[in-house]
Amino acid sequence: MKTMLSIISNALCRMTGRNAGARVVVSRSFADFTPQATFDIKKCDLHQLEEGPPLKAELTRDQGLQYYRTMQTVRRMELKADQLYKQKIIRGFCHLYDGQEACAAGIEASINPTDHLITAYRAHGYTYTRGVSIKEILAELTGRKGGVAKGKGGSMHMYAPHFYGGNGIVGAQVPLGAGIALACQYQGNNQLCVTLYGDGAANQGQLFESFNMAALWKLPCIFICENNKYGMGTSVERASASIDYYKRGDFIPGIRVDGMDVLCVREATKFAADHCRSGKGPIVMELQTYRYHGHSMSDPGVSYRTREEIQEVRTKSDPISMLKERMLSNNMASVEEFKEIDVDIRKQVEEAAQFATIGSRAAAGGSLQPHLLQQPAAGGPRDEPLVQTQVCQLDLNPNLQIHSDPDR
Amino acid sequence: MAASLRCFLRSGKVTVTVRDALNQAMDEELERDERVFLLGEEVAQYDGAYKVSRGLWKKYGDKRIIDTPISEMGFAGIAVGAAMAGLRPICEFMTFNFSMQAIDQVINSAAKTCYMSAGLQAVPIVFRGPNGASAGVAAQHSQCFAAWYAHCPGLKVVSPWNSEDAKGLLKSSIRDDNPVVFLENELLYGVPFEMSEEAQSKDFTIPIGKAKVERAGSHITLVSHSRYVGHCLDAAAVLAKEGIECEVINLRTIRPMDVESIEASVMKTNHLVTVEGGWPQFGVGAEICARIMEGSAFNYLDSPVTRVTGVDIPMPYAKILEDHSLPQIKDIIFSVKKTLNV
Numbered sequence: 166m167k168t169m170l171s172i173i174s175n176a177l178c179r180m181t182g183r184n185a186g187a188r189v190v191v192s193r194s195f196a197d198f199t200p201q202a203t204f205d206i207k208k209c210d211l212h213q214l215e216e217g218p219p220l221k222a223e224l225t226r227d228q229g230l231q232y233y234r235t236m237q238t239v240r241r242m243e244l245k246a247d248q249l250y251k252q253k254i255i256r257g258f259c260h261l262y263d264g265q266e267a268c269a270a271g272i273e274a275s276i277n278p279t280d281h282l283i284t285a286y287r288a289h290g291y292t293y294t295r296g297v298s299i300k301e302i303l304a305e306l307t308g309r310k311g312g313v314a315k316g317k318g319g320s321m322h323m324y325a326p327h328f329y330g331g332n333g334i335v336g337a338q339v340p341l342g343a344g345i346a347l348a349c350q351y352q353g354n355n356q357l358c359v360t361l362y363g364d365g366a367a368n369q370g371q372l373f374e375s376f377n378m379a380a381l382w383k384l385p386c387i388f389i390c391e392n393n394k395y396g397m398g399t400s401v402e403r404a405s406a407s408i409d410y411y412k413r414g415d416f417i418p419g420i421r422v423d424g425m426d427v428l429c430v431r432e433a434t435k436f437a438a439d440h441c442r443s444g445k446g447p448i449v450m451e452l453q454t455y456r457y458h459g460h461s462m463s464d465p466g467v468s469y470r471t472r473e474e475i476q477e478v479r480t481k482s483d484p485i486s487m488l489k490e491r492m493l494s495n496n497m498a499s500v501e502e503f504k505e506i507d508v509d510i511r512k513q514v515e516e517a518a519q520f521a522t523i524g525s526r527a528a529a530g531g532s533l534q535p536h537l538l539q540q541p542a543a544g545g546p547r548d549e550p551l552v553q554t555q556v557c558q559l560d561l562n563p564n565l566q567i568h569s570d571p572d573r
Numbered sequence: 574m575a576a577s578l579r580c581f582l583r584s585g586k587v588t589v590t591v592r593d594a595l596n597q598a599m600d601e602e603l604e605r606d607e608r609v610f611l612l613g614e615e616v617a618q619y620d621g622a623y624k625v626s627r628g629l630w631k632k633y634g635d636k637r638i639i640d641t642p643i644s645e646m647g648f649a650g651i652a653v654g655a656a657m658a659g660l661r662p663i664c665e666f667m668t669f670n671f672s673m674q675a676i677d678q679v680i681n682s683a684a685k686t687c688y689m690s691a692g693l694q695a696v697p698i699v700f701r702g703p704n705g706a707s708a709g710v711a712a713q714h715s716q717c718f719a720a721w722y723a724h725c726p727g728l729k730v731v732s733p734w735n736s737e738d739a740k741g742l743l744k745s746s747i748r749d750d751n752p753v754v755f756l757e758n759e760l761l762y763g764v765p766f767e768m769s770e771e772a773q774s775k776d777f778t779i780p781i782g783k784a785k786v787e788r789a790g791s792h793i794t795l796v797s798h799s800r801y802v803g804h805c806l807d808a809a810a811v812l813a814k815e816g817i818e819c820e821v822i823n824l825r826t827i828r829p830m831d832v833e834s835i836e837a838s839v840m841k842t843n844h845l846v847t848v849e850g851g852w853p854q855f856g857v858g859a860e861i862c863a864r865i866m867e868g869s870a871f872n873y874l875d876s877p878v879t880r881v882t883g884v885d886i887p888m889p890y891a892k893i894l895e896d897h898s899l900p901q902i903k904d905i906i907f908s909v910k911k912t913l914n915v
Contacts, residue, residue, distance in 0.1 A: 281658060315691040322689040329657055329694065334681050340647050341682055344654020351610070351636065351660060358658075374647025381642070537729070538687060538695055538750040 201225045202495045206429040212412045212419035212449075218436035222428035229492045232274060232427050234506055236266035236485045239290045241514045242299050243458075246289065246306055250462045254522055255306045258333075259320050262290040264457040267484035268391055269294045271430025272359060276438055281349065283329040283342045284361035286321040287391075287456075291361070295328035299514055303521035311520060316527030336362060336369030339388065343375040346386035346447070357385040357441045359434075365396020367410050376414050376447070383446035387437045388414065390451045391424065397460040398469040411451035424452030425482040455482070585770040592762040594736035595625050598743035599663065601775045603633055606661060609747060612639040612652055613665030613702075622667050623703065623762055649675035649700070653682045656698040656752075663747060666702035669718045669756065676721075683752040684727035699746045701755035704732070705799065705850045706899055708760065712887035717851030719798065722754040723828040723860070729781055730828040732756045734802040736766040738825055741779030749781060756827075758800045784831035786838070790820035793844040793909055796835055796861060798824040801848045801900055808905035817909065827857060835861060836870035843875040846908045848900055853882040879908045 202224055209217045243263040249255045262269070269290035272282070284291050292302055297313050305312030306320055313323050321333045329345065332338035342360025349356040366372065367390050379386050390410040394401055401408045411419035418440070422433040430452060437448045455478045459466025466475070492498045589597075602609050615622045617630035617640040630638040641648040645666065652664035666672040672679065683696045705717035723730045729751055733739040739757070746753040771777060787802060788809055795805040802823045809819035820838050824830065839845050845865065847858035858880035865871060865878060884898040 283654075314689060314693065317691045318689040324690040324693045329654070330690075332682070334677055337650060337677055337682055340650020340678065341654035341657065343647075344651035344656075345658040346654075347651055348655045348658035348660045351655070358654075371646045371650060374642075374644035375651070377642060378644065378647055378651060382639075537727070538692070 197496075198226055198499075199495055199497045202491075202497060204428055204491060206426060206432060207423040209423075209429075209433055210411065210421035212409075212414075212421075213416070214418045214420065217420055218422075218429075218432040222432050224428060224491075224497075226492075226497045228274070229488065229497055230502070230506070232270050233485065233488055233492070233503065234510065235270045235273070235294060236427065236488070237507060238299065238510050238513070239263075239266045239269060239293055240485060241510050242293065242302065242517075243289060245303065245514050245518050247458065247462070249303070249307065249518065249521070255320075255462075256308075257319060258286065259306065259462040260287040260460065261458040261462070262287050262456070264478065264484075265391060265393060265424070265454045266290060267427040267430050267488075268389075268424050268452050268454055270484075271427040272389070272434050274427070274431045275434035276357070276359060279327065279354075280356050280438075281327045281329065281342075281345045281358040282361070283332065283338045283345060283358065285335065285338055285363060285366060286331065286333055287363070288321065288323065288331040291328065292323045292325065292331065295325050297323060297325050297328075299517040300520045303514075303517045304524055307521040307524075308527055309521060309524040310527050311524040312527075336366040336371050338362065339366070339369070339372045340375045342388070343379045343384055343386050343447075346379065346384040347382065349385050350382070355442060357387060357438060359387045359389060361389045361391055363396060364390060364392040364394065364401050364408075364410060365399070365404065367392075367413060368405055372413075376417055376449075379447040380414075380417050383444060385441040385444075386447040387434065387441060388417070388447060388449045389434075390449070391454055392451050393454050393456045395456075395460070395469065398464070400469065409451075411449055414447070414449035417447050417449050419449035419451065421451045421453065424454030425478075425484045425487065427484055427488055586767050587773065588765045589736045589740075589768045590763055590765045591733075591736050591739045591757070592623070592625055592627075594740040594766075594768065595743055595757065595762075596627060596629070598740045598747070599626065600629060600632070602744055602747040603629065603637060605775070606747075608659065608661045609663065610637040610639065610655075610660060611663045611665065612641055612648060614641055614643060614667050616640060616665050621665075623759060625757075625762065626665070645671050645674035646678060649678040650682060652698055652700075653678050653696060653752075656683070656696045657686070657694060661697050661747065663699045663701060666700060668707075668714060668759070669702050669704040670714050670716055672700065672702070672718065679722070679728075679752070679754070680725055684725050686727075687751065688727055695750050696752045697750045699743075699749075699753045699755055701743070701746075701757060703759035703762075704756035705758055706760070706883070706888060706895070709890060709892065709895065710888075711890040715888035717756075717849070717883065718754075719756055719827050719849070719851055720856045720860075722756075723830075723857065724855075725828075727752065728828060729753045729826070730756065731781055731826050732798040733825065734761070734799055734823050735764075736768050737772045738779065738785075738823070740768070740772060741777055742781065742825060745778040745781050748778065753781070756799065761800055764803075779825065782826045782829045782831060784825055784834040785823045786820060786834070787823045788819065788821040790818035790842065792818050792842055793846060793913060794820045794822060794835065794838040794842045795846050795848060795905065795909070796822045796824060796838075797848040798827060798857065799850065801850055804900060804902050804905060805848055808902045808909065811902070811906060812909060817913065817915070819909065824857075830860065830864070832861075832864045832868065835865065836868055839865060839870040840873045843873050844912050845874065845878045846881060846905065846912055847878065848881040848905055850883050850899055852885050853880060854885065856880075856882060858882055876912050876914065879912045881905055881908050 273294040301313040308316040346358040411421040423429040620627040652662040
């Protein structure tokens with residue numbers, strides 16, 4: 166049946182000269198594809214744990230396509246940012262996430278939108294998975310008013326409900342994450358906080374202060390070390406007396422996870438989330454991953470590592486390729502389907518880049534004074550964290566009057 | 574609720590120490606809003622290193638009054654994170670000297686976030702604790718951080734003097750959605766002040782950003798904050814006997830500074846002396862001088878502004894050296910006379 170459809174589709178393509186034939190194959194394909202499959206995933210190394218995440222992961226066709234789409238979107242968005250940076254349309258710091266997509270996608274697949282997440286400066290991937298559009302991300306990078314922070318934050322300071330950035334000071338986000346977890350516990354809402362940091366930040370003292378308090382108070386916090394083997398240009402062996410980052414929590418249980426496999430990340434994070442939600446306290450995860458780009462756009466990334474190493478990871482462990490091959494070899498999707506997704510993503514990213522390039526810039530008139538929130542009406546508890554639009558607009562004039570927001 | 578030293582006077586006024594005023598403020602705000610909580614070293618079972626939080630742990634329990642390990646950077650960051658996620662923490666530093674360990678969290682995580690996020694992410698936190706010189710605690714425990722924090726956009730910096738200031742301003746700070754640095758003074762904790770009937774109300778707040786004229790005068794303006802407001806009033810009493818009438822302004826808030834009140838006073842008296850406990854360079858007095866010079870009051874000055882400040886040295890230990898390292902009443906009197914050229 167499938168062969169016949171392929172013959173018909175090829176013929177149609179030749180006749181019409183367009184992809185009309187491909188539609189024929191695709192639209193009839195649902196019945197032919199495997200709806201669900203089980204995959205073996207790498208065993209996680211365990212610290213202070215009797216049992217770990219499962220050794221098998223189930224994947225439905227829909228999930229697979231969704232994870233693929235997410236990872237490919239992040240990949241293409243980051244590559245577009247690279248391009249815009251080289252064109253000098255993006256300036257300042259730009260830390261790209263390509264290579265590490267399985268971490269962001271896998272984590273988001275295992276937590277709820279009502280859970281919380283905070284990370285460091287390599288944040289574009291998480292900004293997307295936490296719900297900010299490609300448009301608003303790229304426009305923030307190019308400093309436009311249409312950016313998620315109206316051009317005032319930039320690459321490292323993008324926020325969304327239940328997503329706390331984007332933090333520029335290495336390690337500072339870790340106590341913040343523990344504090345968000347404290348708020349979850351305090352409010353009794355069964356939510357947790359995923360607190361990410363890198364192999365470089367893993368040596369910051371404030372992490373250990375956070376581990377101590379999180380363990381003492383049993384905060385629902387998943388501390389995740391994205392170990393991409395290099396803190397800027399310093400390899401883990403040169404920075405850390407112990408490179409077993411999953412053990413650094415000492416009295417906190419830890420798991421070491423293959424961060425290039427989205428299913429492994431998902432299962433491990435699910436395991437960790439269950440641990441936290443059951444009231445057992447915090448847990449540490451180490452995701453072994455890799456970044457293709459240098460530390461930032463000003464780092465070519467080859468003075469402290471070899472091109473061969475980068476190339477080897479690309480060919481053997483690319484997270485997107487791995488997922489795609491798994492799905493193809495299990496007949497869960499077709500090559501054409503993936504191509505269509507790729508084309509669609511490219512289009513979206515291109516449109517977003519257009520928006521980010523031609524959109525109006527952050528207006529100096531309204532933006533040069535610090536934001537101070539106006540005093541609210543007689544207070545009272547809110548259900549949601551305070552999420553407000555800009556409330557303080559000041560015109561650039563010699564007398565610098567404060568105009569109060571009419572909505573408050 | 575907190576045990577306070579109260580003497581009931583017939584006018585409805587009571588005498589309350591600054592410590593008890595702060596205690597009342599926190600107690601009332603904890604009761605009013607369940608999102609408010611206090612964390613810091615020794616705030617719970619010890620009743621507070623300086624007993625400012627006495628009785629609160631007994632009343633509110635472990636959830637709302639949290640003893641932390643000695644981890645300023647960690648617990649300040651935790652407090653900021655909790656504020657971001659919807660709570661309203663009061664983060665106590667045992668003294669502001671220790672806040673230097675956590676200053677990155679105060680500035681980069683708390684102060685700047687509202688702006689960086691274009692208003693999406695609020696940080697409704699109060700950092701409070703004793704600031705400036707104490708008695709005999711030497712160099713590492715005596716620094717004034719008013720100028721350090723007031724330098725930073727995104728923070729409000731409050732510095733109360735008497736009990737009404739302490740209570741009203743702390744309540745306002747807790748209710749404010751912005752990060753507030755609340756600078757107390759250890760030497761003032763035990764000092765009793767009269768508190769009006771109005772100030773005893775659970776809804777009594779003092780607006781942040783407004784200075785108070787504590788004493789009206791016509792010859793010269795004295796501007797100060799915290800403990801030295803008292804010194805200024807004492808100096809003014811002595812000078813009044815010589816026929817010099819000082820107008821004493823209690824800043825109450827360092828940032829945003831109420832420059833208008835200072836200007837209005839200077840336009841009346843034509844002379845200005847600033848008094849502070851902190852070091853002179855880049856300090857509160859320096860800022861006042863710059864702002865006066867930039868504004869319309871400059872034309873009303875009959876002589877340059879004089880700054881009375883702490884001496885530009887790390888605080889020595891020996892009492893006589895310490896006494897001479899901080900503004901004394903005689904220094905204020907001397908500066909007034911010098912400014913008036915009498």
